[in-house]
Amino acid sequence: MLDDTLDNRAERLNQRYRHHAASEVLRRAVNDPDLGRVALVSSFGAESVVLLHMVSVVAPGLPVLFIDTQMLFPETLDYQREVAAQLGLTNVQVIRASQQEVALTDPDGTLHRTSPDACCNLRKTVPLERVLSGYDAWITGRKRFQGGERSVLEFFEPEPPTRLRVNPLSHWRAEDVQEYMVENNLPRHPLVAKGYPSIGCAPCTSPVKPGEDQRAGRWRGSEKTECGIHFIGGRMVRGKVSA
Template sequence: MLDANLDSRAATLNARYRNHAAVQVLRHALSDPDLGRVALVSSFGAESVVLLHMLSVASPDTPVLFIDTEMLFPETLDYQREIAARLPLTDVRVIRASEDEIAAVDPDGTLHQRDTDSCCNVRKVVPLERALSGFDAWITGRKRFQGGERKQLEFFEPEPPFRLRVNPLAHWRPEDIIDYMDENALPRHPLVARGYPSIGCAPCTSPVKPGEDPRSGRWRGSAKTECGIHFIGGRIVRGPVAPEPQPEPEVARVAPVAHLHVVTPVMERPAASKDNEMTTADLTQASTSAVPQADAPVLVRDDGFHPLEGQPDVSLPSDTDPDTLADHLNAAMIAVEFPAMTDGRGFTLARLLRELGYKGRIRATGSLIADQYAMARRVGIDEVQIPAALARRQPADQWLARADWREWDHRSRLAG
C-alpha cells in the first residue's frame, strides 16, 4: 500500500534516484512500488517527442494521455498520429470533453473569443482532471532551465492531495533536448520551423519573433499565460481534485492506429444515496459556534466551511446578458450560478460586476469544485455555496489548500 504522505514518498524516491540520469529515472521509477499507477501527459508539442521516445523504450504499455481540445492545429493532430504510429506505444489515449459539455458552454465554438479561461476549463482542465483520477503519479516534461518555480525542480515532487509528479528531464539543458532528438532521429513538430516554439490551440497561438519569450505567442495581447492545468490554489502547477463519482469512460479503438484510444466521458450522475450525504462530523469548520445540519448546503470561505447564512438579493444565471449587470449594483448580495463545473461564464459575470464597481458580496452557487476556488476568488467572488454531498467528498482541507489565492495570483507575480 502506498504511503499516504506525499512529501515522504517524494523524498524517498528522490534519495533513491538522486544520482540517476533521466532515462534511468524513467525506467526504474515506473516499476517502483512507491510510485504506484503512472501515466504520461503529453501535448505532442515542440519537445514532447523526447519523453515519448524514452517511454516507448522503457515501458511502452504505460498510458499516454493526449488532450484533444478540438481546436488544435491540424499539424499537431497529424504529428500526434505520426508519433503514435512510429513509436511502439501501446496505450495512447485521446482525451476530449463530451459533446454535452461543449454544447452547454460553447455551442458555436466561439467561447475562446470572449472568455479564454472558460474555454480552457471546459476543453482541457476538466477532461484532464477526469482522466488522471485513476493514477497515483503522472510524468511531466518540466525542466529547471524553464525558470521560475522550476529552478529547484526535483525528479519527484508532491502534488497534494493525492499524486506525485515525475520530472525525468528536470536537470536537462536546451541543448540536451536537441541532442537527444538528433541522436535518435526523432521527427520535429512541423510548426517549430515556422516560428512556434510553444504550441497550443490554433486560435490562441501565434508565431514568435526572434528575441521574444518562447511563450509570448500564447494568448498574445492578453495577461493570460497558462491554460489552467498549471494552476492549483493559484500556483503555476497542475494538481488533482477528489474525483466525483463517474462511470468508467468508454474507450474505443480508432483506425488507422490500432493502439490509439479515444476517451469520451459519460456525463450521467449516480443516483443520490444516503452514502453521499455529509454528517456534522465530516465538516471542518472555521467556527464551532454554528453547526450546520447534515444535509444542509455549506459556504466555503478563505478560513474554511461555514453554515449557510443570508439570502442573495439577485441570482444571475450563467447566460445573463452582461449589459444588464449595471441594474444590480445596489444589491447587497448577488449569487452567480454555475450550472456545471465546466461552465465558466459565471467567472466572467463576477469579474464584470467588480469592474463596474460593485462593492457587495458575490456568492457562487451550483457546481464549482475545490480546484476552481482560487479562480473564483481572483475574479471577485467572496464565497462558494456547495451541497452537503460535495463537502463530504471534498472536505475543508481541500478547499483551504486553494485559499492562498492572493499570494500566488499569477498576474500579480508577472507584474512584479
C-alpha cells in the first residue's frame, strides 16, 4: 500500500513534474488530485505579476489570496486593483486581521517597531492561516535565486501537518522573471523604479542600493528575513536538502 505521508506526497509530485516548465507545473497542479483544493497567495509585490498572469491564463477563477496588512504602501493597494482588473482575475480575496485583533494586540500601530515578528504574526500569519485552513495546498512565488532559506526550494514542499506548498517559479533565474514581464507586457509595481526590488509593508521596507541583495531592504538592520507565512511552528520550513 502506498505510504501517503506529506513528505512522500511532495516527493511523488516533484518526481512527476521534475521536467516540466513552470507554466505546466501550475496548469497541472491546480487540477491534480494529489494536491486537492488549491489557492494562490500573492503579495502583489515586485515580481508577483508573473505568477498572477500565469494563473489568469490557466485558471482565472482560482482563489487568489491577498493579505492586506493595513500597513502596505498605497502603491501596492492601487497595483493590486489594477493587476486584478487587467488580468481578469475573478476570485481575488482580500484577507485582513480583524479590527478586534488589531485593537487588542497593536492598538497604536507601533508593534512593528518593538516586535516585527509579532506584528507579522498578527497581520499576516494568523489571518492567512484562518483562510488556508480550508485548502489542501497553496501556491507561492518564491524562487531559489532569492537566496537564504529559499535557495533549496523544489516545486512541491510539505507544510506540516497537512498542507503542501507549490513553488512553480522555484527554478527560475532573475533574468527569466524580467523576460517574462517584457514578453507579456505586464505592468510593473511602481515602487520597483524607485529602488524597491522586494516590497512588503511600508514601515519595514526600504530602498535597496546597487549591489545589495534584492531583499536587503526588508527589515533592514535586523536578522529577520521572512514575514512569517513561510514558518511552521516557529521555524523556517526548508526544501529537502540532499545528503
